[in-house]
Amino acid sequence: MTLLTTAPYRSEGSLAWEGEAWTVKLDRLEVGSSRLDGSFRFDARPKVPLLEGKLGGARLALRDLGPALGAPPPHDAGDRARATAAPRPRAAGTRVLPQREFDIPSLAALNADVAVAIGELALGTKQLETLTDLRTRIVLKDSVLQLRDLSVATAAGRARGELEVDARAKLPRWSARLSWSDIRLERFVKARSPVGSKKGGRPLPVLSGDLEGRLRVKGSGRSTAQVLASLDGDLELWIGQGRVSHLVLEFAGIDVAQSLGVAIGGDRLLHMRCAVATFDIRDGVLQARHVLVDTSDSTVVAGGRVSLADERLDLIVTARPKDFSPLSLRAPIRVGGTFAQPRVGIEGTKLALRLGAAALLAAAAPIAALIALVDTGDPDIATCRKTLLRPPSEANGAASRPGDKVDHAPRADPASDPAIERRRRAEHRRRAAEAQRRSSDTVDRAPRADPSQDPALERGRERRLP
Incomplete structure (x- = not known):
């Protein structure tokens, strides 16, 4: 057996x-x-x-x-000690x-x-x-x-x-369908903010809310690595009633002043108006379709890819502020490297321009150097629906704009997302019904001709009179 x-x-x-x-x-x-x-x-x-x-x-x-x-x-x-000197797999x-x-x-x-x-x-x-x-x-x-x-x-x-x-088959075929719902993130993920809350001093969860999502994949292979390298499918994640650590958002935006303020004054949880991540999976590569976290403080977008075939990371995370910050080094954060040796750093090109301006101003006066780091904030308020219906190049922000170093594969049109397509069709039907109703109201309210003003009707009436 x-x-x-x-x-x-x-x-x-x-x-x-x-x-x-x-x-x-x-x-x-x-x-x-x-x-x-x-x-x-x-x-x-x-x-x-x-x-x-x-x-x-x-x-x-x-x-x-x-x-x-x-x-x-x-x-x-004992086995581990002996294995140290032996060739490792x-x-x-x-x-x-x-x-x-x-x-x-x-x-x-x-x-x-x-x-x-x-x-x-x-x-x-x-x-x-x-x-x-x-x-x-x-x-x-x-x-x-x-x-x-x-x-x-x-x-x-x-x-x-x-x-x-x-x-x-000669090469075994694999398929999986998974879905999850109502998973409380503050319980499932144990990570806590490094500083206490403003009220009680207790460490706050980095994330909270109801995690939902689904995974549908197919692949083939004779080992875990082979199967993952061949996967095709899609992955969707979203958070309902979610909240995120204010400190984490400021760190994501490399906002020195606000990060220090939160660290000193205490952390708090910000309501997430939208938190969604969707990926297309082709030949073992997870390509970001839409990755967005939107709060009253910042909008965080991400783009890039994760290759299960090469075991490499190539992601960029960008935080867009909605407030004024006196000391901001706001620039995309790059997550790269391999699964064995991941690397996290600041995307150099955009930040170098900003720091270069600061260095030039520093030659005139130390205080003037801070001018180049002033962040006026973004007055636009992104919403989940608008972002999802935007082209991927806009929805994923700086990670997919010309000039960035990330080499993205072509992303799927949002219309290929069944959920988005259903919303589009529902909106189209609603607008069509509204237009039909207005048209009917217009016809019903149109002034009708007075029969007495119609010469033909009047002549007919006169002939019928005795």
Whole structure:
């Protein structure tokens, strides 16, 4: 019987032969920090053996599934020490995505139908809340593996979806559909503002609100890296009733004066009028379509790409102020580098022009140097709907304007976004109905001719008189 590749495990239970099949009852199954249990029935009589049963438990650590996903298995302290001097696999060097191929042939050696219900799924980081109430049904038949009715809860919300691996083709085909809703960001993301709030001094969440979104992708490959490098699809994220740390926004805009003011006076949460991010995924490259966070203080837009194929980042984030700031180095922030070695810095071209002017003024008087750093603010108030209906080159701001160094691929027309297209059509129907109503009102209100003023009618009336 073929099972998942895991780290060393320990189990306790019973094994019995009942009629024509084996039954296994696992009272305890320990794999790393995972604590599982289950009951199974294995029938070897069919041409392809069948495994049925239930898998449960209190805790499943995502790290313990690493070997099944192509990552090297966890080692004990002695193994780690010996591995230090040994040649390291490629995934541990310049690449971080697992390169080791899956055991695809084993999918043809077994059929299975297993119900899964696990108390919590640990993500392996303290920065995110643990997932709970993991439920799915694993169905493997004729080399097609499916995770049906996948569902997991976290931070008062829930994610749902399904996953399929079709190993019948020479190159296995993968597809996934996921959606999530009502996930409270202030609980799910543990990051807090480095300064206390103005009122109580407590660190505030960097983000709060209801996170919703969806992911639809297809790909092919024999390893995690190959599959991710081949993905096609789309990703959408949005935040309802959201708020964001004022300090984070000022840092995003490189606003020295306001950042210091917030740091000294205390942070506060700003209401986000709009927070949305949509990406097109082609050949393993996530291309930003619309990325926007709009508050009463600033509008933050972003553009660029994330390549899962090359494991490279090429993003630019720009904050547009809506207020006056006496000391601003406002310029796009570039996020570049690789997954293994990401780099964050200020986009040099635009900031260099501003700092160059400051240096020239400094030759005349130190105080005059501040003139070049004065930011008058942007009086325009961007709205979510207007931004989404703008061409991507405008919606993504400085990251997609001529002269920037980011080499963007052509972006999809907003009309290709189903949600935007539906809104456009609804607006078109509303305007057409309004025009029709006004036309009808105009016809109804048009003055009608007095019959007595019509000569033909008057002659006819005279002929009928005695």
